[in-house]
Amino acid sequence: MANKKNSKKKSKKKLLILLIAFVLIAGGGYTGYSKYVAYQKHLAEQKAKEEELRKKQMEEEQKKKELEQAKQKFSELIALMRQELAKKNYARVRELADQARKLALAYNLPADEIDKILYEMNLAIASAKLSRLEKIHDVYAHSYLRNQLKTIPRYPEIAARWDRLLRKTYQDEYTVLLELAALTSKKTVDGDTPDVNYKLSKTYLKKAKLLVASGKAKPDVSKENSLLESQSEGYMSSIGRSFQPINLYR
Known part of the structure; x- marks a missing residue:
């Protein structure tokens, strides 16, 4: 009888140990899985941030490139305005001035040079008219x-x-x-x-x-x-x- 009781006690103890081990293993697995999911989420967020940063950098580079192109075009328009002014082709000067001013407004470029050339043109026109009147x-x-x-x-x-x-x-x-x-x-x-x-x-x-x-x-x-x-x-x-x-x- 004593041997049977001891045998039952040992069986219960083993079962308890197995149960505890299972719980520990299951709990550890769940914790590991949770950490894995969290890590994957972190990686995804990090990747998204990096992608967003890359897009911003590309946009900034594109804007910088467009600005440089606009500045180059603006300089060319100013040079053309001066050439046409020297030829007294005032209609063409005004046309180029409109193009340059639109570019200046779009890219926040200084319009001082445009105004200066237009002033020189208007002064030349006024002076020529005055000269004609002075001859009467x-x-x-x-x-x-x-x-x-x-x-x-x-x-x-x-x-x-x-x-x-x-x-x-x-x-x-x-x-x-x-x-x-x-x-x-x-x-x-x-x-x-x-x-x-x-x-x-x-x-x-x-x-x-x-x-x-x-x-x-x-x-x-x-x-x-x-x-x-x-x-x-x-x-x-x-x-x-x-x-x-x-x-x-x-």
């Missing part, structure tokens, strides 16, 4: 010259010429007004519609004096005095011709 020596063209001047920007480089021509237009206008005053005064003396021509002569002289008073023209005192005498003569000689000027000395 007809005093009766004063209104035309003044209107044309308004279309020419007064750049600092041509400001002195611009101002000089403007002053000339007013001086020419003054000269024309004196000529018209003299012409109508002579008609008054000759009895040619004296009532109308006398008034016209006085009006022209008054306008001429206003130009002098405003500082826009220099007076010709000798001609003005001669006109006043001529107007007085016209008035006196026309009294016997039913001419009664109104407000003669106004």
